[in-house]
Structures are given as C-alpha cells and as structure tokens.
Amino acid sequence: MKDSTRAVLGILAVAVLLVAAAAWLGRDTEGGGRTVVRLRIWDQSFVSAYRASLDEFQRANPDVEVRITLVPWASYAQKLRLDVAGGIADDLFWTNLYEDYADSGHLVDIGQALGPEAARIWDQRAVTQYTRNGTLWAVPQFVDAGTAIFYNRELLTKAGVDAAELATARWSPDAGQDTFRPLLRRLAAVSAWPYNAANDLQSISLPYLGSAGGQLQRDGRFAFDSPQGHAAFGYTAGLVADGLSPSAADTNTSGDFAKNAFLQGRMALFQSGTFNLATIAKNAGFGWGLAMIPAGRDGRVSADNAIGVAGNAASAHPEAVRRVLAWLGSAAGNRYLGVEGATIPAVVADQQVYRDFWARQGVDVSPFFDVLRGKTIAAGGGAGFPAALRAITPILDEMYLGRIPVPDALARAQREANVAVAQR
Numbered sequence: 001m002k003d004s005t006r007a008v009l010g011i012l013a014v015a016v017l018l019v020a021a022a023a024w025l026g027r028d029t030e031g032g033g034r035t036v037v038r039l040r041i042w043d044q045s046f047v048s049a050y051r052a053s054l055d056e057f058q059r060a061n062p063d064v065e066v067r068i069t070l071v072p073w074a075s076y077a078q079k080l081r082l083d084v085a086g087g088i089a090d091d092l093f094w095t096n097l098y099e100d101y102a103d104s105g106h107l108v109d110i111g112q113a114l115g116p117e118a119a120r121i122w123d124q125r126a127v128t129q130y131t132r133n134g135t136l137w138a139v140p141q142f143v144d145a146g147t148a149i150f151y152n153r154e155l156l157t158k159a160g161v162d163a164a165e166l167a168t169a170r171w172s173p174d175a176g177q178d179t180f181r182p183l184l185r186r187l188a189a190v191s192a193w194p195y196n197a198a199n200d201l202q203s204i205s206l207p208y209l210g211s212a213g214g215q216l217q218r219d220g221r222f223a224f225d226s227p228q229g230h231a232a233f234g235y236t237a238g239l240v241a242d243g244l245s246p247s248a249a250d251t252n253t254s255g256d257f258a259k260n261a262f263l264q265g266r267m268a269l270f271q272s273g274t275f276n277l278a279t280i281a282k283n284a285g286f287g288w289g290l291a292m293i294p295a296g297r298d299g300r301v302s303a304d305n306a307i308g309v310a311g312n313a314a315s316a317h318p319e320a321v322r323r324v325l326a327w328l329g330s331a332a333g334n335r336y337l338g339v340e341g342a343t344i345p346a347v348v349a350d351q352q353v354y355r356d357f358w359a360r361q362g363v364d365v366s367p368f369f370d371v372l373r374g375k376t377i378a379a380g381g382g383a384g385f386p387a388a389l390r391a392i393t394p395i396l397d398e399m400y401l402g403r404i405p406v407p408d409a410l411a412r413a414q415r416e417a418n419v420a421v422a423q424r
Helices: 003-025 044-060 073-086 099-103 110-114 124-129 153-159 163-167 180-188 201-211 227-241 257-263 274-283 318-328 348-360 366-373 385-400 406-422
Strands: 035-041 064-070 092-095 139-143 148-152 269-272 288-291 306-311
Touching: 035 044, 035 318, 044 064, 044 318, 064 318, 073 092, 092 318, 099 385, 110 318, 124 139, 124 306, 139 318, 148 153, 148 163, 148 366, 153 180, 163 288, 201 227, 201 269, 227 385, 227 406, 257 269, 257 274, 269 274, 288 366, 306 318, 385 406
Parallel strands: 035 064, 035 092
Antiparallel strands: 092 306, 139 306, 148 269, 148 288
16 A cells, blocks of 8 residues: 555544544433533532522433533633634523623524513513513523622621611712711721722622712713712722722732621621622621611612523524523522522512521621612623723723822723724
8 A cells, every 4th residue: 555545544544533532522412312401600609509400400301411511700701702702602601791692693582482471570670681672682590689788797896886877878079978988987997998999890880880870881882981980989999099998909809809808807898799698608707797888979879780591592402402591590490599598589489589598597688679779770781891891990900009090090991991892
C-alpha cells in the first residue's frame, strides 16, 4: 500500500473516531431511552430545592431526566452569551437580562409553548418584566421582593440606638432634614462600618435613586444623570468618603465584602434583599432583625426584580423542554423554592409558603414586602442593557473611590451607557 493511501486511510479513521467521540460526549439519551434536558443556574443554594422539584417531575415523566448545571454568578452572563452564540447553551437556563436573546430568536415563546392562560398564576410584576413586544420569554421562578435593612441588635444596643429609630430614618442632602447620617455616626462608635453604601445597583443605587424621585431609564435611554441622581449618588458616595461605609477599594472588588462584614459583627446595618436572608439566618452568630430602608424625598422606594427560566429555542428536545417549563411554572413545581425559605416563589399562591417558613424561624419578613406598597423603581432592561452595565460599572467604581466627582461620573456613565445601547 502506498504511503499516500495509508495517510488518507489514517485521516479517515481518525475522523470516524472523532465523530464517534463527539456523538458519545454529546449524547442526550440514556440506555433506558430517557431524554436528557439540562437546566443551568448560578446559585448553589438552589440546587437542593430544584433537585427535589425535578425528582417529582421525573417520577411523573420517567422518559425525561433533568440535570442541573451550575455556573457561578461571576462568569454566568459571559459564559451564557458565548454558549448561546456558539449553539451549545443548556436546554433551559436562568435569566434576568433576556432581551438580546429574545430579539435574536434564541428563546422559546412561553405563551405559544404553554398557552396564554399559564401566566395567570404568576406574580404579574414578574410577567411584565419578562414580556417584550407582547411576548412572554421566560417562566418566572422567584421574585426578590423589595430591599430592607438587616441590623445587628447587639451593636445597636451598644450604640444606644433603638431599632424603632430605623423605621423613621430619612436621608437627605439637606443636613437639616437628614436623620440617617446622624444615626450612622452613633453606630460608628461601636462598629468598623455602620452601613454598606457601595456601587450596588439593586440594593443601594436603585433605592436611593428612586426615593430621590429619579429614574434609571426613561423611554429606553438611561436618565440617571439628573438632579435627583446627583442627590442620590452624592449621598451614598459621601457615606463612603466619610468612613461610614467600607472603602470602595474593598467593595468594588468583592460583591460579598459587606455581607461578610455584617456576618463578622463588624457592620451594624446591611441593606440588601431576600437573596441574602437564608445566608444571614444560617451564619449570623448574633441577634439580628429586619427594618425598612431609609426614606428619601419620595418616601421609601425599591426595585422588585424576578428571575425566570428561559427555554433554548435551539434545543434538540423542544417537547421535553416544554414539559419541564410547564412543571417549573406550576404551583406544584414552583413551591419547592419557598419550602425551605430559599426565595419567594413566583407562583402567587405559593408565596405564603415562604412567609410561613420564616415565621416559624421567628423572622418577620414584612419589611421586604411593605416597601413595595408605595412607589417602585424599574430595575432597568432592554436590548443592550448588559453592555450598558459593563460601561457604567467601572466609572461608578472610580466615583466611589473618590477619583471622579459625582456630576462628572454620572454624565460620563450615562453617555457611555447610551452609546453601548445604540451600538448593540
């Protein structure tokens, strides 16, 4: 046999082996003929709740196996973007910024897949969040409710601060009307940091911007560079500059810095959402409680974000995906997310399960819900929103470090955010 013939046959043999290996690695059925569907999430603490829910689904649907893929939050958005573009994303995945995927045809139309009546049982704010141009693009899974303040009872007692004072606290650029900063100064005597002002969109920036009467976006364009924005960001940046909150050198590089400081007993007040409740309840070695966030000119204002599960339109198993989506959006399937207090189910009828769990633990979660009775502020979205956030974040990081004055930082951040949206 000629050398050239041997070479060709060798190449063909290698090609056959590679195809066979790829087919084996990418196989999506088991020996029993089960279809394997993969669900991607970013939070380890949800794995057990989802596993319990999906095990029940599989008992009723023995021909489908659902496997959970965990991708850490720090790399989740970038990896999902690359995997969707490359056609290798999981069959189902958590999303909170879905618009670019919807516009590019990568998501399952939920109304078409599950029927128009399916959305009636879900939290309507969540339904609105995932509806674009009249089409629903994700099955709501859980809602964050509003923002509240976790407080360390022992530190408040040492500082002579009554927890009831938090209920009437007001922030204002006018020192004559501001009662929150004086309260923080009292707490500074007993804690390394009284509070957690930082470049944190959901827990800090949006509540302050909203309570100042401002907006993050207006008519699809960013609009936080306003007198209200200057008041809100000027106040929070001032708390950092005055040492009443941790240095931005710490919080810019670690989203968990403030939470860890609170758990270590070094921070008196930690403003955050329900997504940190279970962690604090499990790990705080001191007495703690929940209070309303400080009021601004327009009262107490919070965002109310939701997380949804989207179906990958490129999945090789559309019928299995449809069945899993229907289960995760049902009262029976969704309630598992609230049974152990992990989060607030998006099925309205299941939300009492969450409240009941925390009531049994002696925790009054009403501040998370009461703050939503008044005005709320939209958390932002739309095509190009992730790119806009990537443009905004480093500028505001520099602002909190004190390297860019607040008016200059807001003007630059807004301009670059709108350019990012226009160039999507």
